[in-house]
Structures are given as C-alpha cells and as structure tokens.
Amino acid sequence: MEIKTAEKRVKELHTLLNQYSYEYHVKDHPTVPDSEYDRLLKELNDIEAEYPELITSDSPTQRVGGEPQSAFTKVEHRTPMLSLANAFNEEDLRDFDRKVRQAAGEDYEYVCELKIDGLAVSLRYEDGLFVQGATRGDGTIGEDITVNLRTIRSIPLRIKEPFSIEVRGEAYMPKKSFEQLNRAKEENGEEPFANPRNAAAGSLRQLDPRIAASRNLSIFLYAIGDPGETGVTAHSAGLDLLEDLGFKVNKERKLCKNIDEVLDYIKNWTEKRPDLPYEIDGIVIKVNSLAQQQELGSTVKTPRWSIAYKFPAEEVVTKLISIELN
Numbered sequence: 197m198e199i200k201t202a203e204k205r206v207k208e209l210h211t212l213l214n215q216y217s218y219e220y221h222v223k224d225h226p227t228v229p230d231s232e233y234d235r236l237l238k239e240l241n242d243i244e245a246e247y248p249e250l251i252t253s254d255s256p257t258q259r260v261g262g263e264p265q266s267a268f269t270k271v272e273h274r275t276p277m278l279s280l281a282n283a284f285n286e287e288d289l290r291d292f293d294r295k296v297r298q299a300a301g302e303d304y305e306y307v308c309e310l311k312i313d314g315l316a317v318s319l320r321y322e323d324g325l326f327v328q329g330a331t332r333g334d335g336t337i338g339e340d341i342t343v344n345l346r347t348i349r350s351i352p353l354r355i356k357e358p359f360s361i362e363v364r365g366e367a368y369m370p371k372k373s374f375e376q377l378n379r380a381k382e383e384n385g386e387e388p389f390a391n392p393r394n395a396a397a398g399s400l401r402q403l404d405p406r407i408a409a410s411r412n413l414s415i416f417l418y419a420i421g422d423p424g425e426t427g428v429t430a431h432s433a434g435l436d437l438l439e440d441l442g443f444k445v446n447k448e449r450k451l452c453k454n455i456d457e458v459l460d461y462i463k464n465w466t467e468k469r470p471d472l473p474y475e476i477d478g479i480v481i482k483v484n485s486l487a488q489q490q491e492l493g494s495t496v497k498t499p500r501w502s503i504a505y506k507f508p509a510e511e512v513v514t515k516l517i518s519i520e521l522n
C-alpha cells in the first residue's frame with residue numbers, strides 16, 4: 197500500500213474505531229461485534245507497523261503505553277479540586293437549603309447526581325487532545341497518572357471539538373469487575389481489595405500501565421474545571437456539554453426545583469442503589485446556576501453551593517469470633 201492510500205485508510209480507521217469505542221464504552225450501546233472492532237484495530241496496527249510516521253497520540257492503538265515509569269510526577273491543579281461537606285439526614289439538608297436561600301434568594305434550583313464511589317481525577321485537553329490526567333491528591337497537588345488514565349476506554353483520547361479544557365470526574369471499577377478481580381486474587385492466594393474504590397485507586401496508582409489496562413476501569417465526568425471559558429451558565433448545561441464532547445456523564449442526574457424534590461430523589465436512589473452496576477456512597481446536590489455558585493463561593497476545602505448526602509453506613513454484621521479462652 198503506498199503512503200497516500202495508507203494515510204487515507206488510517207483516518208477512516210480512526211473514525212470507525214473511535215465511533216465503535218464510544219458506542220461501547222461511553223453509551224453502553226455497541227453497534228458492531230467485538231470481532232469487527234478487533235479486525236479493524238489489527239488493520240490499523242498493521243498499517244502503523246509499515247508506516248510508523250502515521251502513528252498519532254490519539255490513535256486507538258496507543259491506549260496502553262510502553263515501559264512502566266519509576267514514579268509519578270506531581271501536578272498542580274490550576275483551580276483546586278474541592279472536596280464536599282457531608283449531610284447525614286433531612287435536617288442537615290434543610291440547613292444547607294436555608295443557607296443557599298439566604299444567599300441566592302427564592303429563585304434557585306439544584307442538580308442531583310449519584311455520588312460515584314471511586315477516585316477523583318482531573319483530565320486536561322489541549323486543542324481537543326488528551327494531554328494530561330492527574331489524581332485529586334490533596335486538592336492542590338495530585339499525581340500525574342496520564343499513562344494509566346489513557347487505558348480507560350471511556351476516556352476519549354480526542355474530544356469532538358478542538359477545545360482546550362480541564363474536566364473532572366470519578367474513575368471507578370464496576371461491581372462485576374471488582375468481584376472478578378478479587379476472585380482471581382483469591383485464586384492466586386493474593387490479598388483481595390476491600391472495596392471497588394480501593395481497587396480503582398490501587399489500579400490507577402500502578403506504575404505499569406498494563407496492569408491498569410487489565411482492570412476494566414471506567415469513569416463518570418461531573419465538572420468542568422474552567423466553565424467560564426465554555427460560556428455555559430448552569431451546571432446542568434455543563435454536564436450536557438461534557439456529553440456532547442464525547443465524555444461519559446452519569447445519566448441519573450436530575451434537576452430538582454426545591455429541597456423536597458431532592459429528598460424524593462434521595463429516597464428513590466436509597467432503594468435502587470443495590471441494583472446499580474457501580475458503587476455509590478451518597479448523592480451530590482449542587483446549586484445549578486454558576487452565578488449563584490460564585491455568589492455562595494467556597495471555604496478552603498469545600499463549596500458552599502454543594503453538599504454530599506451520605507448513605508448510612510450499612511450495618512456490617514460483624515461475626516464476633518469467640519476466642520476460646522482455655
């Protein structure tokens with residue numbers, strides 16, 4: 197095949213493979229069998245082997261990096277990655293709502309989101325290309341885990357618009373993958389992970405990206421780091437923009453007109469939580485208007501315009517091991 201034909205075919209294969217990967221990993225709605233994806237990926241690998249100069253960083257063949265690095269470098273977040281204050285009951289939530297009303301007046305609404313129990317990460321894109329990903333760390337300084345985040349198939353290596361944007365989300369391990377991983381660990385006599393959050397964090401802190409690639413991780417994006425530059429004025433529009441750009445955004449989010457609708461949402465998901473294919477440890481409630489978020493501001497660590505309702509810790513039935521005292 198001569199170079200001009202190869203260049204054209206590489207572009208076609210990128211488009212096809214990225215579309216099929218998006219349908220499978222982001223929309224959970226594949227339109228072609230895995231065998232078709234694998235066939236096209238092999239064709240791309242073969243062309244790239246013949247013409248290495250045609251390999252680009254966003255090629256579907258470039259998900260799993262080369263040799264492990266010796267350590268992760270540090271990354272300073274351009275805007276701090278805040279954590280969340282907690283609410284444990286209706287009274288806490290009504291307190292939060294009262295404070296919001298004091299600052300925002302009567303005309304405000306909330307967005308409710310499932311609180312994914314994973315590892316908070318930041319993804320940076322330059323001109324549409326994924327260039328760097330980092331853990332939240334202490335909120336100001338995180339670890340550069342780009343090579344491991346590139347292995348997560350639901351993270352696009354190039355987004356649908358050539359935006360330079362920083363986005364944030366929760367990387368997580370689906371319940372089924374967690375159970376599968378722990379079965380394998382137990383069969384190998386290894387220590388199993390205590391929960392999917394630890395398994396996701398442990399996988400993303402591996403220095404060898406081939407291990408992260410084997411852990412079937414996923415991600416839900418839930419914030420734009422620098423929304424001002426996108427022109428959106430409401431959090432809900434920010435989430436829709438993330439979806440339009442090709443990111444995986446949790447579909448259970450809901451606009452709530454008032455705190456009573458928030459309480460209904462919480463009641464609903466307290467019941468439906470066990471049926472979810474991923475762990476959640478609560479519900480995140482956010483004032484929708486970005487202008488009102490600005491008015492409310494943040495403390496050093498947490499926003500005043502958002503709160504996390506935490507589910508009661510499941511009463512762990514601790515089998516008391518009776519120690520035979522002889």
Ligand SMILES: NC(=O)c1c(N)nc(OC2CCCC2)nc1O[C@@H]1CCC[C@@H]1O
Binds near residue numbers: 310311313502
């Ligand atoms: N875990 C989540 O699903 C989640 C979410 N859906 N939305 C937010 O919005 C926060 C981020 C900064 C201000 C509001 N945070 C989340 O998790 C946070 C990240 C860091 C601590 C919490 O786990």
